[in-house]
Amino acid sequence: MTAPSDPPAADTEPSRRDGVPVPRPAAGTEVLTAPGEPPAGQAPAALSAALPVADRERVRRAAVGELAADKRAFSAVLGLNALAAAAGLVSPWLLGRIVDTVRGSTGHAAVSTVDRLAVAIVVATVVQTVLSRYALNLAAQFGERAAARIRERFVDRTLALPAAVVEHAPTGDLAARGTTDIDVVATTLRSDVPTVLIATMQALFIIVAVLVLDPLLGLCGLSCLLVIAVATRWYLRRARTAYLAEGAANSVLAEVLAATAGGARTVEALGLQERRIATAEAAIAGAGRARLGTLWLRSVYFPSVDISYALPVLGVLLVGGALYDHGGVSLGTVVASAVYLRQLVGPLDTILMRVELLQSSGASYARVEGLDMLPRTRTDADAVPADDRIEVSGVRYSYDHVGDILHGVDLDVRPGERLAVVGPSGAGKSTLGRLLAGIDRPRAGSVTVGGVPVADLPPDRLRRQIVLVTQDHHVFRDTLRDNLLIARPAATDQELRAALDAVDTGWADDLPDGLDTRLGGDGRHLDGARAQQLSLARVILADPHTVILDEATALLDPATARSTERALATVLEGRTVIAIAHRLQTAHDADRVAVMEAGVVTELGTHDELVTAGGGYAALWHSWHGE
Numbered sequence: 001m002t003a004p005s006d007p008p009a010a011d012t013e014p015s016r017r018d019g020v021p022v023p024r025p026a027a028g029t030e031v032l033t034a035p036g037e038p039p040a041g042q043a044p045a046a047l048s049a050a051l052p053v054a055d056r057e058r059v060r061r062a063a064v065g066e067l068a069a070d071k072r073a074f075s076a077v078l079g080l081n082a083l084a085a086a087a088g089l090v091s092p093w094l095l096g097r098i099v100d101t102v103r104g105s106t107g108h109a110a111v112s113t114v115d116r117l118a119v120a121i122v123v124a125t126v127v128q129t130v131l132s133r134y135a136l137n138l139a140a141q142f143g144e145r146a147a148a149r150i151r152e153r154f155v156d157r158t159l160a161l162p163a164a165v166v167e168h169a170p171t172g173d174l175a176a177r178g179t180t181d182i183d184v185v186a187t188t189l190r191s192d193v194p195t196v197l198i199a200t201m202q203a204l205f206i207i208v209a210v211l212v213l214d215p216l217l218g219l220c221g222l223s224c225l226l227v228i229a230v231a232t233r234w235y236l237r238r239a240r241t242a243y244l245a246e247g248a249a250n251s252v253l254a255e256v257l258a259a260t261a262g263g264a265r266t267v268e269a270l271g272l273q274e275r276r277i278a279t280a281e282a283a284i285a286g287a288g289r290a291r292l293g294t295l296w297l298r299s300v301y302f303p304s305v306d307i308s309y310a311l312p313v314l315g316v317l318l319v320g321g322a323l324y325d326h327g328g329v330s331l332g333t334v335v336a337s338a339v340y341l342r343q344l345v346g347p348l349d350t351i352l353m354r355v356e357l358l359q360s361s362g363a364s365y366a367r368v369e370g371l372d373m374l375p376r377t378r379t380d381a382d383a384v385p386a387d388d389r390i391e392v393s394g395v396r397y398s399y400d401h402v403g404d405i406l407h408g409v410d411l412d413v414r415p416g417e418r419l420a421v422v423g424p425s426g427a428g429k430s431t432l433g434r435l436l437a438g439i440d441r442p443r444a445g446s447v448t449v450g451g452v453p454v455a456d457l458p459p460d461r462l463r464r465q466i467v468l469v470t471q472d473h474h475v476f477r478d479t480l481r482d483n484l485l486i487a488r489p490a491a492t493d494q495e496l497r498a499a500l501d502a503v504d505t506g507w508a509d510d511l512p513d514g515l516d517t518r519l520g521g522d523g524r525h526l527d528g529a530r531a532q533q534l535s536l537a538r539v540i541l542a543d544p545h546t547v548i549l550d551e552a553t554a555l556l557d558p559a560t561a562r563s564t565e566r567a568l569a570t571v572l573e574g575r576t577v578i579a580i581a582h583r584l585q586t587a588h589d590a591d592r593v594a595v596m597e598a599g600v601v602t603e604l605g606t607h608d609e610l611v612t613a614g615g616g617y618a619a620l621w622h623s624w625h626g627e
Contacts, residue, residue, distance in 0.1 A: 080135035096336030139194025147186035172255025385450025394445035437468035
C-alpha cells in the first residue's frame with residue numbers, strides 16, 4: 001500500500017480536454033527549471049486560450065530591424081537589382097531604334113546600324129542576366145542569415161519565458177509557431193523576398209522608362225493597371241485576417257492531435273475514442289473552412305489579375321496607333337512602349353503571385369513575433385542568497401482566479417535536511433513544490449532562499465540553487481551523453497557514468513554504443529521508468545544545494561524506487577532534499593515530515609513525533625501497515 005498522492009488535479013496536472021492530458025514542454029518539470037513570472041499568485045489563464053499575435057506596427061519594426069541587422073548586404077542587393085533593372089531597359093529602347101532605323105533608311109549603313117543595335121541588345125541581356133543572378137544569390141544569403149536570426153530569437157524568447165507561461169500555453173500553438181510559421185518565414189526570406197525585390201526594381205524602372213519615352217503613352221498604359229490596383233487592394237484588405245484565421249485553425253488542429261496522441265492510453269482506457277474522433281473532426285473541419293476562405297480569395301484575385309495584364313498593352317497599341325496615324329509619335333516609340341509594358345507583365349506577375357505567399361508569411365511572422373508580447377521573467381541579477389535556508393511565510397496561491405489552493409502556508413526548511421511532504425490528493429503539495437522551485441510566484445506571502453525571493457533569482461543561479469524533478473520527463477533525440485550533458489556541459493565520461501550508476505541504471509551498460517547511443521526517434525527507446533532514471537541522473541550532475549522530488553520515482557517499481565531513493569540519499573548527502581512523497585517509507589526515512597491538508601500545513605515534525613501525536617499522519621501510517 002502507499003500513502004495517498006496528489007491526483008491529476010488542478011495543482012498537479014496540465015490542462016485536460018475530454019479527459020485527455022495535453023502534453024506540454026518539459027520546462028519547469030524537467031531537471032533544470034527557470035523561475036516563473038505569471039501574474040502574482042495566479043496561473044496565466046488568459047494565455048492558455050491563445051498566444052498573442054503581433055500587430056502590423058510590431059511586425060514592421062521587426063522587419064526593419066532585420067534589414068538594419070544586415071544593412072550592408074541589403075544595400076548591395078538593392079544596388080545590384082537597380083543595375084540589373086537598368087540593363088533590362090536597354091533592349092526595348094534599342095528595339096524601337098531598330099524599327100525607326102528600318103523605316104527611315106535603307107542600304108548597307110542601315111544594316112550595319114541594325115547589326116550593332118542587335119549586338120547591343122544581346123550584351124544588355126547578358127549583363128542583366130548576370131547581375132540578376134548575382135543579386136538573387138546575394139539576396140538568398142541575406143535571407144538565410146535573417147531566417148537564422150529569427151529562429152535563434154524565437155528559441156531565446158521561448159527559453160526566457162516563465163515556465164508557468166510555457167506550461168499554460170496551448171501546446172499545438174507554440175509548436176506550430178516554432179516549426180511551421182518559422183519555416184514559412186524562412187522560405188519567404190530565402191526565396192520570395194529576393195525575387196520580389198528584383199521584380200519591384202524592374203517594374204519601377206520600366207514604369208519610369210515608358211513615361212520618359214512618351215508621357216502620354218506611358219500614362220495611358222499605366223491607367224489600365226488600375227484594375228490590378230483595385231483587385232489587389234480588395235485582396236489585401238481581407239488576406240491578413242484570413243491567413244491569421246488559417247494559422248490559428250492549424251494550431252488548434254495540431255493541439256488536438258498532440259493531445260490525442262499523447263493521451264492515447266487514457267483515451268483507450270476511458271473509452272473516449274468517439275469523443276476524440278469528434279473533436280479531431282471538428283478541428284479538421286475548422287482548418288478546412290479556414291483554408292477554403294483563403295482559397296476563395298485567391299480564386300477571385302488571380303483571374304482578375306490575369307485578365308488585367310493585357311489591358312496596358314492593348315491601350316498603348318490603340319492610342320499609339322491613333323497618334324502614329326496623326327504623326328504624334330514614331331512607330332518605334334509605340335513599339336518600344338508596347339514592349340516595355342509587355343515586359344512589365346513579368347515583374348508584376350512575380351510580385352502579385354508572391355502577394356499570397358507574402359500575406360501568409362506576414363501572418364506567420366506576426367505569430368512568431370507575438371511571442372515577444374508575452375511577459376518576461378523578472379529577475380534580480382544582483383540577488384545572491386546569504387545561505388541555503390528556505391523559508392515559506394504566509395503563502396497563498398490560486399489557479400485561474402478560482403480560489404486559493406494554498407491558504408497561508410508557513411514552512412522553514414533547514415539547510416541539509418531531508419523533508420518529506422505528504423497529504424491527501426489535492427492538498428496542494430505539488431503547488432508548494434512549484435513555488436519552492438521558483439516556477440510560480442505566490443499571490444501573497446513569500447518564498448525565499450537565503451533571504452532572496454526564489455522567483456527573483458536569474459535562471460542560471462536558480463538552477464545552481466534549486467532543482468525540481470517530477471514524474472514528468474523528457475528524452476531528447478540525441479545521444480545518451482548529450483542528454484546528460486544538459487545538466488553539466490563540462491562533465492567527463494567518468495562523471496556521467498557515475499551519475500548513471502548512482503540511480504541504478506544497469507541498462508545503460510548494455511547499450512550498443514554506450515554513452516554514444518542515440519535515444520528517441522530512430523534510436524533506442526526508453527520506457528517511462530528508464531527515462532525517469534535518466535532525469536534523476538541529471539539531478540546528480542546538476543548538483544544543486546536543494547532538490548525537490550515531486551513523486552520523482554513514481555514510474556519505478558517499488559523495489560527499484562527504494563533502491564534509487566537510497567542511492568540518491570547517499571549521493572545527495574549534505575544537500576537539502578524536499579520529497580513530495582507517495583510512499584510513506586520515504587517519509588519514514590526523512591529528517592522531518594510536513595503533512596498538508598486543504599492547502600495548509602497541519603503537522604510538522606519527525607516521523608516518530610507525528611506517529612506518537614496520533615494525528616492525520618499517524619492514521620496514514622497505520623493504514624499503510626494494515627493496522
